[in-house]
Amino acid sequence: MTIAAEASSMLNPVDLFMRADMVVKAIMVGLAVASVWSWVVIFDKALRFATLNSQANAFEDAVGSGRSLEEIAAQAGPNPAHPLPRMLVIALSDWREARTRGALNEGQANLLMARIDRALDSLIAREGQRVENGLGVLSVVATASPFIGLFGTVWGIMNAFGAIASAGNTNLTTVAPAISEALFATAIGLFAAIPAYIAYNKFSIDAGKFTGRLESFADDLQAAVARRLGSTPSADPRREV
Template sequence: MDPAAVSPESFNAVTLFMRADWVVKLVMIGLALASLWSWTVILDKLFRFAALNRQADKFEDAVASGRSLEEIAQEAGERPRHALPRMLQGALKEWRDARGKSGQSDGQAAFLIQRIDRVLDTIIARESQRIEEGLGTLAIVATASPFVGLFGTVWGIMHAFQAIAIQKNTSLAVVAPSIAEALFATAIGLVAAIPAYIAFNAFSTKAGKFAARLEGFADDLSTAIQRRLSERV
């Protein structure tokens, strides 16, 4: 680059991108797409966790209101999307199947509780897997983006030194724009990685808390069924 042509506009993002080597451009485009991908996951998780917790609060309030569990389960519909009503319906189904049989021995009652626990554990496992979808994407972007950006920087610096050697001019006005182009790739890598890293840790914590909430609800359901069985004895 002609030193006389260097100006503040030479260091804006668009100019740095357009002037960069084609390999560095590919790195920048890839990192920008990875950042867009991670932000799509981040926004989806933000709205999803908010909706899940809001629905869970509403359902738990209904259960704690003292109304019949059968009535609450019926209001949830045949195929509720939320895990809590599915857990309630699954537990009540096992309870109805056992109630249709004549006299329950202690062994049969214990077997019923085990069946209910298996049903609830299955629902919890599937729901935990569902809410963790997308976290792998955030982990990949968070860990890989800085290294991809660093690769673009190293490649750009090598290309810049080659151009400097050809021009046989090592003045700062010649070196600075070329180095800036290379470092811009690392900057984009960090811009992609930092939000993904923060979001991954935040949503992993949220997913763990929600799974614990499901497990607590499952324990309460199991206790309620045991109480009903003891009342029948």
């Protein structure tokens, strides 16, 4: 085999995998599976956040269009999938239930506001957990993969030096292939960790922004209900925004 062919063989991932020790092979396979798993999560979260934000933009445009909140809630349906219209449905449902009993005194108004606040906070907490689902996978892959790959490299180098000692040959052409196989495990670990680390940080920021968006809308809803509570009893609540 020529020097060029040997160099090409040392850089061929398939050859490096096939020549590796069984322990190192198992580590490489595990890291490859972790990488595929993290990419599945990355594509899923990217699509999910794009859909959530697109729907949120459309809903906020509808709210800012001047239409009544009742009309927008009716269009969204009784149990909308997106959290923003669901928050609106919850707030208006509590408002209508309270108004069916007649005019509210100050104590009843405070109880209504507290009930709406608890309901919206509970929804925000659940949605915050939902949008963060999968981030734990990215965190584990990002933090553990380099160390797992490093363990594979150390194991491979130990075996390589053991084989070199047995052969009694320390020539570079004898050492290089074994070292390349061992270092390949670290390369796979970094290949799995770097995208997972970047995606974890990006989606953590996106999740925080989306939760903040929900909290801001909850504050706007509570302010709208408070304005309705402060209006005269004869006022038509459908005209309050």
